[in-house]
Amino acid sequence: MKIFFNRISKHPLGALYGMLLGIVAFSAAVPMFVSGAWDAALVDLAMTGVLIALMLKVLVVTFRKPSTKVEKCAAWILLIIADILALLPTHDFPGSLSTAFACSLLICAFVLYFSGTHIAASCILPALWCCVFMPYHEEIMLLMSSPLRLSATVLSAGILNLVGISVVQSGTSMALPGLNIAITDACSGINQLDAFLLIAFVAVQMMHKKLLWKSLHFAFVIPSIIIGNSLRIVLTVLFYRLWGEVVLQNTWHIALGYVQIVFALLIFLAIGRLFRFDEKTAEEVK
Secondary structure, rough: HHHHHHHHHHHHHHHHHHHHHHHHHHHHHHHHHOOHHHHHHHHHHHHHHHHHHHHHHHHHHHHOOOOOOOHHHHHHHHHHOOOOOOOOHOOOOOOOOHHHHHHHHHHHHHHHHOOHHHHHHHHHHHHHHHHHHHHOOOHHHHHHHHHHHHHHHHHHHHHHHHHHOOOEEEEOOEEEEEEEEEHHHOOHHHHHHHHHHHHHHHHHHHHHHHHHHHHHOOOHHHHHHHHHHHHHHHHHHHHHHHHHHHHHHHHHHHHHHHHHHHOOOOOOOOHHHHHHHHHHHHHHHO
């Protein structure tokens, strides 16, 4: 850690990039704290810390060299695009996202001009997280909730029909003999998505070395959540048939919610093990 801070002290611009992103993230987290969404705000800030640390790690191990004329021209182009986005009329979400993307492009243009393409590329993900995802956390989550609910409902209905339980699925609702189930936003797995993203991102960093394998593995975050939620719904129906309405009470609901997270995490880690095997095989072939 001491070596890391000694190196970053020799890169004042890197420290400035990190501070700037940290300020943007904290300002986006304040409304979440005020609204009482402490858990989501703390998890998002933790993810911010991880992303900034990875960005700074790339910076301190990268050989410093001045930006080329092409990189500086590209930076000016990004700056112009950011200005255009910032001047667009804003209105309710998602139109106001133009301002958020303008802020992200502004930071990336700044990094590209002074530190080059490699450092700018490492800045893209933390910039999008701090400037786009966090300020519009609630709106983005609501947008994602609908496809998550629909996918989990379709998959769980298919599994139940496969095991011989008659299910009529309509949208995000299922009709079974003696039981009707509606998959709401709270039941879509969206409340656990922040924490799952953080855990999955850290797991990907630990399990893989190359960016390609990290990206491929991380792409399975959403499918893992959908499958985990579908298994939770199937278990709810099966337990209801065994023990009745007690399964629908709050205690059971919360317990099965934790089971969903465990299922999703195990599925995600199992996929990561498969990718690790393929990654090692690819390295041996080379």
